[in-house]
Amino acid sequence: MDSWVDGQPADALSLKDRGLAYGDGLFETIAVRGGQPLLLERHLSRLAHGCSRLAITADQELVRDELLAYAAALGEGVLKLILTRGDSLRGYAADPSAQARRILQGNPPAAYPAAHAEQGVRLFPCTTRLSKQPLLAGLKHLNRLEQVIARAEWQDTEHAEGLMLDQAGRVIEGVFSNLFLVRDGVLITADLKRCGVAGVMRAELLFQAESSGIPTQVSDITLEQLQWADEVFVCNSVYGVWPVRAYAALSWPVGPLTRKLQTIARALLDA
Amino acid sequence: MDSWVDGQPADALSLKDRGLAYGDGLFETIAVRGGQPLLLERHLSRLAHGCSRLAITADQELVRDELLAYAAALGEGVLKLILTRGDSLRGYAADPSAQARRILQGNPPAAYPAAHAEQGVRLFPCTTRLSKQPLLAGLKHLNRLEQVIARAEWQDTEHAEGLMLDQAGRVIEGVFSNLFLVRDGVLITADLKRCGVAGVMRAELLFQAESSGIPTQVSDITLEQLQWADEVFVCNSVYGVWPVRAYAALSWPVGPLTRKLQTIARALLDA
Numbered sequence: 001m002d003s004w005v006d007g008q009p010a011d012a013l014s015l016k017d018r019g020l021a022y023g024d025g026l027f028e029t030i031a032v033r034g035g036q037p038l039l040l041e042r043h044l045s046r047l048a049h050g051c052s053r054l055a056i057t058a059d060q061e062l063v064r065d066e067l068l069a070y071a072a073a074l075g076e077g078v079l080k081l082i083l084t085r086g087d088s089l090r091g092y093a094a095d096p097s098a099q100a101r102r103i104l105q106g107n108p109p110a111a112y113p114a115a116h117a118e119q120g121v122r123l124f125p126c127t128t129r130l131s132k133q134p135l136l137a138g139l140k141h142l143n144r145l146e147q148v149i150a151r152a153e154w155q156d157t158e159h160a161e162g163l164m165l166d167q168a169g170r171v172i173e174g175v176f177s178n179l180f181l182v183r184d185g186v187l188i189t190a191d192l193k194r195c196g197v198a199g200v201m202r203a204e205l206l207f208q209a210e211s212s213g214i215p216t217q218v219s220d221i222t223l224e225q226l227q228w229a230d231e232v233f234v235c236n237s238v239y240g241v242w243p244v245r246a247y248a249a250l251s252w253p254v255g256p257l258t259r260k261l262q263t264i265a266r267a268l269l270d271a
Numbered sequence: 272m273d274s275w276v277d278g279q280p281a282d283a284l285s286l287k288d289r290g291l292a293y294g295d296g297l298f299e300t301i302a303v304r305g306g307q308p309l310l311l312e313r314h315l316s317r318l319a320h321g322c323s324r325l326a327i328t329a330d331q332e333l334v335r336d337e338l339l340a341y342a343a344a345l346g347e348g349v350l351k352l353i354l355t356r357g358d359s360l361r362g363y364a365a366d367p368s369a370q371a372r373r374i375l376q377g378n379p380p381a382a383y384p385a386a387h388a389e390q391g392v393r394l395f396p397c398t399t400r401l402s403k404q405p406l407l408a409g410l411k412h413l414n415r416l417e418q419v420i421a422r423a424e425w426q427d428t429e430h431a432e433g434l435m436l437d438q439a440g441r442v443i444e445g446v447f448s449n450l451f452l453v454r455d456g457v458l459i460t461a462d463l464k465r466c467g468v469a470g471v472m473r474a475e476l477l478f479q480a481e482s483s484g485i486p487t488q489v490s491d492i493t494l495e496q497l498q499w500a501d502e503v504f505v506c507n508s509v510y511g512v513w514p515v516r517a518y519a520a521l522s523w524p525v526g527p528l529t530r531k532l533q534t535i536a537r538a539l540l541d542a
Contacts, residue, residue: 003286012283013291015274015376020284020353022415023294029361054416055423080361082291085419090300090351090378092415092422092446105286107361132438133402135420143414144293144363145325148356149406151363152326167403175363 001074001106007066017101018094019084023142025100026050028200030067030079031238031269032106037071037079038269039237040064042200047083050139051100056085058100070104078238080105082142110238116160117262120243120254121234124159126150126175129167130195138198150175161234163247166195171221177236178202179244181221181229182257188217188225200237201265208264214257231255233262240265272345272377278337288372289365290355294413296371297321299471301338301350302381302509302540308342308350309540310508311335313471318354321410322371327356329371341375349378349509353413381509387431388533391514391525392505395430397421397446400438401466409469421446432505434518437466442492448507449473450515452492452500453528459488459496471508472536479535485528502526504533511536 002009018024028047031038044064051058063083071079082103085094128150136143150162161174172190173179178199180189187209192198209216226232232244232252241262243254273280289295299318302309315335322329334354342350353376357369399421407414421433432445443461444450449470451460458480463469480487497503503515503523512533514525 005286011286013286013288015276015282015284015374017284017291018419020288020291020355020374021298021413022419023413024416024419027292054420078361084291090349090376092418094419094423096426103286103291105361128406131402131404133417135399136416141416142292142294143416145295145407145412145414146404147363148289148293148295148365149325152365155367 003106004066004070004102004104006102013103014087016087016089017084018086018088019082019101019142021088022092023144024094025056025082025084025142026054027083027140027142028081029238030071030081032071032074032077032079033270035072035075037067039200039204040067042203043237046140046198046200047081050141051083053135053139054085054141056083056100057098058083058102063102066102066104070106074106077109078107080107084142112160112239116242117240120245121160122158123174123234123244123247124154124162125248126153126162126164128153128164130164130172131167132194134194137195138192140197147175160242165223169223171223171226172196174234177234177242179232179234180205181226182231182255183225183229185257186215186217187257188219188221190221191218199235201235201240204268205235205241205261205265209261226250231258233258235265240269274377275337275341275373275375277373284374285358287358287360288355289357289359290353290372290413292359293363294415295365296327296353296355296413297325298354298411298413299352300509301342301352303342303345303348303350304541306343306346308338310471310475311338313474314508317411317469317471318352321412322354324406324410325356325412327354327371328369329354329373334373337373337375341377345377348380351376351378355413383431383510387513388511391516392431393429394445394505394515394518395425395433396519397424397433397435399424399435401435401443402438403465405465408466409463411468418446431513436494440494442494442497443467445505448505448513450503450505451476452497453502453526454496454500456528457486457488458528459490459492461492462489470506472506472511475539476506476512476532476536480532497521502529504529506536508540511540
């Protein structure tokens with residue numbers, strides 16, 4: 001399907017766009033089923049939060065309307081929204097009156113092997129560490145060189161995802177997923193105050209767990225805690241939940257809480 | 272003047288470009304006088320180094336040829352080269368056979384007040400701190416949200432530049448300049464192994480100083496060292512050298528070594 005730029009079909013972008021010049025913008029990757037963008041409110045909420053943190057001025061109602069219209073036209077697949085600060089002249093200073101540019105791209109449904117969800121995955125031990133930047137932590141912004149470098153660390157198909165640590169060695173997330181572990185019945189995921197992307201599926205699973213009476217914890221995670229976990233899984237808003245079977249010399253069984261949350265995620269993504 | 276994309280006049284970019292998606296690329300900002308790109312070898316050398324560090328495949332001879340041809344057509348001004356990893360499908364994994372995309376943009380000569388160079392400038396004390404990322408440190412890559420946020424901290428014209436510290440409080444650089452200080456006749460600039468952009472003018476001034484028998488030092492710089500400096504200046508490859516008169520409550524005279532290096536920079540940029 002054609003891309004849209006500011007609501008119009010387009011296949012090209014202004015060379016003055018600050019998304020290109022500085023990665024000055026945000027993005028969302030949204031599963032679309034039956035013409036509906038899934039987990040839409042959470043995607044819009046994260047986007048609005050990112051705009052607020054980066055002082056990007058965007059008409060959020062217009063963004064919502066365009067997302068709905070584009071998803072309806074796409075039908076089935078994965079929609080990518082890029083929101084940049086718009087054009088500017090040379091130099092880091094932005095035009096405070098600039099309106100954000102909206103770019104919508106459609107892709108076919110993600111085609112991951114069914115075994116990832118069924119039998120679980122092995123995580124590649126990325127040596128690329130996430131840097132600490134509280135001003136950007138949690139945002140799905142366009143400055144993603146760390147993920148690009150980390151993803152280039154492995155080419156084999158044995159590893160469906162990679163695990164990224166921060167520079168202090170804390171366990172943070174996958175390259176394109178968030179990570180959860182289960183220990184003594186508590187669902188634990190990393191605190192993203194220093195780095196990391198606060199995923200929409202991560203937020204939804206925390207909400208669903210709390211609603212089901214499953215204790216949750218958002219905190220720093222050490223490699224030792226990972227080692228002693230009862231269950232480990234990764235998640236995102238496109239594939240849902242993949243159990244993690246192994247990471248380096250560590251291994252885990254696919255556990256019952258992972259299966260329960262996987263079923264919940266699947267229901268949300270099959271909507 | 273029209274921009275060029277991969278050697279052809281163009282005003283738009285593929286929406287699949289990884290420069291837009293992830294800031295997956297590098298740039299150079301080059302002063303052009305009399306149809307010549309100034310400090311060209313240093314710009315090309317930094318670019319090649321960046322390509323090597325990021326594993327971006329680019330035909331460096333072709334880049335040089337296009338820079339020369341574009342500068343000749345531009346005549347006078349500031350040329351910006353953006354080199355991205357090219358197009359890709361959705362996802363961080365790059366196509367290893369992809370060739371870099373070359374984008375050339377022409378701008379008029381920079382028009383800074385003459386007083387910046389003559390009387391010196393005041394630096395804004397940016398609260399945005401540079402994060403530590405040795406894998407990217409020194410590169411002029413396209414992930415520049417820290418600079419965007421820092422530059423948005425001040426709008427007044429009293430401050431011509433801002434000073435950025437790293438998260439440990441070390442003195443690193445300006446938002447769009449490198450910083451030098453002089454103490455007891457030694458020219459000192461920050462070690463950029465953790466963060467910062469290794470500027471072309473910084474490299475040239477270190478070389479020129481060493482060639483003139485001026486002792487140089489590349490090391491960590493504390494705020495206390497800045498306070499006790501005899502002279503302070505900032506530099507880049509477009510404006511040359513600006514003496515720094517003040518930063519927060521600190522102030523310095525415009526010193527003789529600053530003037531000497533400013534004269535050298537001016538000669539290089541008036542070539």
